[in-house]
Amino acid sequence: MSIHHTRITGSDYAAMADLVKKYKVTVARHTVEKVRDGYRVDAHASDAQIQALEAAGYTVEHLEDAEAEGKARQREMRDNAGAALSVATATGYLDVSHVEAALATEAAAPNDRFTTLIRLPNETWEQRACHALKIGNGSGPGRTGIYLLGGVHAREWGSPDILINFIQQLTNAYRANTDITIGNRTFTAAQIKSIVDTKDIYVFPQANPDGRHYSMTTEPMWRKNRRPAPAGHTQSQCVGVDVNRNYDFLWNFPKYFDANSPVQNSTDPCDHDVYIGPAAASEPETKNVVWMFDTFPHIRYFVDLHSYSEDILYNWGDDNDQSTDPQMNFQNPAYDGKRGIADDKAYREYIAAEDKKLAVGLANEMRDAIKASRGRVYKTEQSMSLYPTAGTSDDYAFSRHITDAKRAKVFSYTIEWGSPKNPTPFHPPYPEMKQIIDEITSGLLAFCISAN
Numbered sequence: 001m002s003i004h005h006t007r008i009t010g011s012d013y014a015a016m017a018d019l020v021k022k023y024k025v026t027v028a029r030h031t032v033e034k035v036r037d038g039y040r041v042d043a044h045a046s047d048a049q050i051q052a053l054e055a056a057g058y059t060v061e062h063l064e065d066a067e068a069e070g071k072a073r074q075r076e077m078r079d080n081a082g083a084a085l086s087v088a089t090a091t092g093y094l095d096v097s098h099v100e101a102a103l104a105t106e107a108a109a110p111n112d113r114f115t116t117l118i119r120l121p122n123e124t125w126e127q128r129a130c131h132a133l134k135i136g137n138g139s140g141p142g143r144t145g146i147y148l149l150g151g152v153h154a155r156e157w158g159s160p161d162i163l164i165n166f167i168q169q170l171t172n173a174y175r176a177n178t179d180i181t182i183g184n185r186t187f188t189a190a191q192i193k194s195i196v197d198t199k200d201i202y203v204f205p206q207a208n209p210d211g212r213h214y215s216m217t218t219e220p221m222w223r224k225n226r227r228p229a230p231a232g233h234t235q236s237q238c239v240g241v242d243v244n245r246n247y248d249f250l251w252n253f254p255k256y257f258d259a260n261s262p263v264q265n266s267t268d269p270c271d272h273d274v275y276i277g278p279a280a281a282s283e284p285e286t287k288n289v290v291w292m293f294d295t296f297p298h299i300r301y302f303v304d305l306h307s308y309s310e311d312i313l314y315n316w317g318d319d320n321d322q323s324t325d326p327q328m329n330f331q332n333p334a335y336d337g338k339r340g341i342a343d344d345k346a347y348r349e350y351i352a353a354e355d356k357k358l359a360v361g362l363a364n365e366m367r368d369a370i371k372a373s374r375g376r377v378y379k380t381e382q383s384m385s386l387y388p389t390a391g392t393s394d395d396y397a398f399s400r401h402i403t404d405a406k407r408a409k410v411f412s413y414t415i416e417w418g419s420p421k422n423p424t425p426f427h428p429p430y431p432e433m434k435q436i437i438d439e440i441t442s443g444l445l446a447f448c449i450s451a452n
């Protein structure tokens with residue numbers, strides 16, 4: 001199956017909802033824009049989907065053959081096999097084993113007592129072990145936990161590289177007691193020291209190594225994990241679950257959402273991109289992400305890295321936010337069947353005004369630090385767009401303290417790095433990816449300074 005990077009224009013809201021509901025196109029949610037003759041969105045679609053869309057009156061701009069161009073990225077990667085583990089000097093993406101080796105090397109650095117390798121308890125479907133790294137010098141109460149996650153979606157190759165670079169920059173500067181300068185922004189040695197001495201930074205860079213390996217070697221546009229296909233389903237796309245639709249937050253979306261909502265989730269195991277899985281948190285990859293929150297209960301800030309669209313997203317993703325009616329919330333069954341229609345009055349998700357203020361403020365800190373790198377201006381916005389979601393990590397993380405008051409409140413973000421204008425935007429050519437690695441590293445350092 002050939003997949004094309006496209007821009008699709010539809011005449012109205014209903015047409016844009018049909019893109020997801022009827023034609024099963026996976027859109028880059030936050031690229032929807034109002035244009036003269038309707039709405040336009042950046043998307044990836046197959047030949048058959050494009051044919052059906054054009055027959056139905058959509059305008060489909062063809063940008064590139066994502067499969068063929070993705071194969072070019074795979075060849076470039078193989079040319080870089082054996083690359084150094086230092087992202088600062090790398091000329092190509094880290095492969096799955098590089099990422100694990102970089103973590104192990106960091107934790108084994110001599111004379112260090114501030115890095116700890118954490119083995120996640122669940123092996124993946126293909127029996128891969130996953131690791132996270134804790135960075136923090138000291139112990140005791142009062143330390144703020146910050147959790148950075150990447151590599152959930154297989155084809156979004158750059159997120160593990162960003163997080164390994166973040167680790168390497170932070171730990172090198174801490175050891176040498178030096179500043180980090182990225183573009184116009186300098187993080188002083190004192191600020192770096194303060195992060196490591198007073199906070200615990202948990203970095204889990206490669207949550208879905210099976211999917212990443214498959215995307216890097218076989219099908220570049222692969223997104224899900226590699227759960228075996230259900231019995232009787234032989235098509236290759238019936239393998240896998242979308243880990244970022246598998247968390248326990250409104251997971252069973254047909255029960256909770258309006259039947260007309262263009263929620264970007266699917267109950268079909270053969271959906272190429274957004275199958276939610278057989279149960280909430282059914283996947284070993286999801287369980288590992290959750291285990292970190294359960295095991296380190298002082299985690300109060302969370303960032304999940306994805307691509308693309310140059311966005312910093314804060315809660316919620318299931319519907320528009322409101323701060324006036326606490327009873328109108330995701331736990332209230334009175335609103336089942338009403339969620340997930342943009343800009344209506346039937347349902348909006350509750351977030352306290354002071355939480356929203358803090359969430360937006362921190363998002364803006366990251367935006368400013370990203371801009372200082374090379375001038376790219378990321379949008380800070382609520383995760384909900386014309387296309388809502390359920391079962392995502394950021395909403396799950398922020399919902400934990402609401403479903404169980406004993407748990408910490410976790411301010412949660414999704415960063416969608418990279419521009420839709422890049423070739424193969426899920427895995428841009430590495431010279432562009434290097435620029436993105438720098439700008440997001442800058443954003444994450446600012447986040448670690450400001451999150452208290």
Ligand SMILES: [Zn+2]
Binds near residue numbers: 153156306
């Ligand atoms: Zn993603």
